[in-house]
Amino acid sequence: MKNKKVTFQDWGLIDYKESWDRQEVLFGQTVALKTRIRNYKITSEGDEYGEDESTPNYLIFCEHPHVYTLGKSGKPEHLLLDEKGLKEKNAVYYLINRGGDITYHGPGQIVGYPILDLDNFFTDIHLYLRTLEEAVILTMAQYGLKGERYPGYTGVWLDPDNENARKICAMGVRCSRWVTMHGFAFNINTDLDYFKNIVPCGIDDKAVTSMQKELGKEADIEDIKKNLKHHISVLFDMEIL
Secondary structure, X not given: OOOOEEEEEEEEEOOHHHHHHHHHHHXXXXXXXXXXXXXXXXXXXXXXXXXXXXXXXXXXXXXXXXXXXXXXXXXXXXXXXXXXXHHHOOOEEEEOOOOOOEEEEOOOEEEEEEXXXXXXXXXXXXXXXXXXXXXXXXXXXXXXXXXXXXXXXXXXXXXXXXXXXXXXXXXXXXXXXXXXXXXXXXXXXOOHHHHHHEOHHHOOOOEEOXXXXXXXXXXXXXXXXXXXXXXXXXXXXXXXX
């Protein structure tokens, strides 16, 4: 039985490692439950799980203090700061278990962590990424900005077809047994100077931008969260709790 219900949580400003640990707990519990349900259905032994037993889903929004994270396919040399430089920037650095290269998280950024069992929605990781991108694109449109995709890259961009291409939302996910974690980072009122200390997502010839920079004024991050959550729920046919 597919469970379309999704528990939404806003963790606010939270240390990156703490949020990673909390994600891992939810992710691990979901994968373990899914495995037990599957084994029960195969063996038909015991009566612990009924036919209506299903895995949970979560959608988490948060912000992080200054942090750089490097995915499994990334290159350490894409961090342009040494340990002293990190301290001077009041930033930390983690090697993590998502896909993708290096990125930055910081205050004024909507970081989204969907922990979904895609068996409850659709089992297509490319469609999953495109659907998250579409939610960001639709949200941007409400503020008069045209977000687009850049062929060959994940995330959401502005003017991807010319020399002024700039990225506003980065993505990097992990998926095991169709359960997802990690997610996206959408620049709202982000301090873009921190991107100068990395080769963002391994792309050294494209700029990074934010809603604030594009609009020419500080953006209402809570309003954007509300609209983004709505678009995610509609596109995934979720029931947000």
